Amino acid sequence: MSRATAGVRLLPNAITVLALCAGLSAVQFALTGDYLLSIGAIGIAAILDSLDGRIARLLDASSKMGAELDSLSDAISFGVAPALVLYVWMPGDDRFGWLVTLIFAVCMVLRLARFNTLLDxxxxxxAGEFFVGVPAPAGGLVALLPVMLTLQFGEGWWSSQVVVVVWTIATAALLISRIPTLSLKKLNAPAKAVAPLLVGVGLLAAAVIQYPLISLATALVLYLAHIPYAVRRYQWLAAHPEAWGVPGHERRAIRRSSRGRRLGLRKPRLRRVAGAARRAVQRGDTDPSAGGGHVSRVYPPADTTSRPTTRKRDWRRIGLRQRGR
Structure with missing residues (x-):
């Protein structure tokens, strides 16, 4: 039993070490000029990073050593490795490029340090549905987006030094910001959506195999586009404590009810209002204050004592004649 337990505890840490090796291999590929393999190595590191924590929780093999090892691996794979890849690839002044890559690496380390402190x-x-700022794997890949576009479409405005510097600094700012972003760890798919999601995964795999750079760049752009939705969702949840910890359909019901209260609307009685307006138009009754030429008539209330007359009038309306008693 002890050997099995030790093997189970070793598996998540082994995956973390593999992610670290993939990140360092990206630097070696960049030094030899093979930037496509560099991007692929960092992408593999991101996939392995998303697996080690889940496997550790499933096997109940979480440990303090694993948490520290995961943070160090993320700092190297998504902070140091993308920074060095950008430095080797970035055109222009080497000293200025080195300064920008240092800023990115430092912001990545600060982001990971803050993530560890937020756990306590x-x-x-x-709050478990969101990350504070852009997570490390996404930030490392987003910083390499100009490299992907250059490899796919050639040199352009996206490969100029000014654009690359601004993009790298903006990505570093997203890493240390407090902008909420969605966490895929807490997203639950309903049973009806399992089959379409599996089909989508198959199509995504085919797209990555045929068009790897375009697929990855599109996924990164869509990820950045979801940030306004994540901010709005976070603000709504913060303002509605009754929606915490409830299923998705109940949250949607709370959202619909809150919209109705905010607008202050009441369901109108359309048939009664429309019928009254139609009868008023047929009688030619208008309000003199509205500028009409007719004087509004005041009709006396119906006499409730004349029930036989009302009953005869009802019989005539449907085309029948009441029998004599």
Whole structure:
């Protein structure tokens, strides 16, 4: 039993070490000029990084050593490795490019340090659905987006030094920002959506095999485009504590009810209002204050004592004649 337990605890850490090796291999590929393999190695490191934590939780093999090893691996694979790849690839002044890559690597390390400190703080229940800032794997790949575009479409405005510097600094700012981004770890798919999602995964795999750079660049652009939605979702959850910890369909019901209360609308009685307006138009009754030529008529209330007359009138309306008693 002890050997099995030791093997189970070794598996997540082994995956983390593999992610570290993939990140360092990206630097070696960049030094030899093979930037496509550099991007692929960092992408493999991101996939392995998303697996080690889940496997550790599934096998109940989480440990402090694994958490520290994961942070160090992320710092190298998604901070140091993309920075060095950008430095080797970036055109223009080497000294200025080195300064920019240092800024990116430092911001990545600060982002990981803040992530570790947030684990020990008390957070609201819905905070587990979000990351604070852009996570490390996504930030490392987003920084390499100009390299992907250059490899796919050739040199252009996206490969100029000014654009690359601004893009790298903006990505570093997203890493250390407090902008909420969605966490895929807490997303649950309903049973009806399992089959379409599997089909989508198959199509995505085919697209990555046939068009790897275009597929990865499109996925990164879509990821950046979801940030406004994540901010709005976070603000809504913070303002509605009753929606914390409830299923998705209940959250949608709360959202619909909150929209109705915010607008202050009441369901109108369309038939009664439309019928009254139609009868008023047929009688030619208008309001003199509205500029009409007719005077509004005041009709006396119906006499409730004349029930036989009302009953005869009802019989005539449907084309029948009441029998005499």
């Amino acid at each position: 703080e008390d957070q609201p229940p819905f």
